[in-house]
Amino acid sequence: MIEIDLTMPRLFTEGPGELKVRIALESGSLTVLTGPSGAGKTTLLRLLAGLEIPHNGRIAVDGRVWLDTQQRVNLPPQKRSIGYVFQDTALFPNMTVQEAILFAAPNGDQDFVNQLIDITGLRAFMNQKPALLSGGQRQRVALARALVRRPHVLLLDEPFAALDSQSSQTLRQVLLELHKLWKTTTLLVSHHTQDTRVLANRLIQIVQGQVERDEQCLNDELPPIVEPITHILYQEEHRQWIIQTATSQLRSTNPAWGQRRAGDLILVNRSI
Template sequence: MIEINIKHQIFTSSGNQFLEINEQFEEGSIIHVSGDSGIGKTTFFKIISGLIAPDSGLITVNNTVLTDTKSKTFLSPQKRDIALMFQHYALFPNMTVKKNIEFAQKKKDEEIINHLLEIFNLENLKNAVPSRLSGGQQQRVALARTLVQNARIALLDEPFSAVDPSMRKVMKEEIVKTSINEGVTFFVISHNENEFEDYTHKKLVIR
């Protein structure tokens, strides 16, 4: 079980607001995260992943405490077993497509990398650097790099915004398969309310 009870002040164009989340999520589920632009969805991801600390609150995963402001417990991002796919991809500019994906693996597995290169239609681009790729191609690399980490939790920030419908379907199917087969919990930010309609175990609307 994943328990998130946090409160954090955010600064928006319409003034200061509080991001408040008090929810429990089953491990191995897919959670669709939505809300207006600037409401704090990306900040929420940064708090879960340990990039920033909330003003107050508690985050636990299967009774392991990641953050507890009362006891001043705060695990570093490296110790959280959480993969984060940024909205702007954050690929290493001097690494090839394949090297970007390989770098993220904790335990090297060439078969998984080759599988992702093939199904995401990146095989012929595996030796290219990110600057030679389109936005959609970079997005596919970023998702592949996230999936190969085989983390307990994966946070995907608008993972399909730059790809065409056919590739969007392939990417979604791979996420669902990973959730089912590997027990990975996915939090997916998407403005498409029906993005995971057939698969989402829970919807989290941030207001």
């Protein structure tokens, strides 16, 4: 359980006011924060992460107090078990995909890094640097980097905002699978109604720093992902075909795959 009770003055789009949020989030839930720009959604994430300090407030995560202004408790960001994915991925330009995730991994846990690379569909791009990645691929790297520390809470600040529809759909699928696998309590800031339909257990709408709407959600199924083949080869050693798309690398011993060609469409099944 995450208990949040925060108050702080803030200048909103409509003018000065007070951010005043009191909510409790079930452990393992995925909550979408929505509302107009400048309403306080990102501020709430920053308060949870310890990047800003409220005038008054308390944050407790699974019984551990991260913040209590009355008791003068305020854990620094590095002591809070938080994974944070910004709209700007903030990847190191000189690090490959694998290096960026491994750099954030506690004790250099290579096995877990490899697991994340596979689940996020980054195996084919693990030796590439950010300049050679698409926006959707960079966001998946940022997501894997945030999760490699196995945080109690995952914060996502509009990760789909700058992506095209196909990249957004792929990232939603990856996020949903990771959430099903590890049940990390997640707060997602988004303006996309599809995020609520297919991802959220709960929707909280914030308007000028106040919770205006708070309701449970029934998820829809994500549509299947179909992508064009960019490259195909046969691996003699393992007697299998390897097909690469813009987001994934697929393998099969099915001889029918030998009839496929670059440009053909293929279903990318991301089921765990």
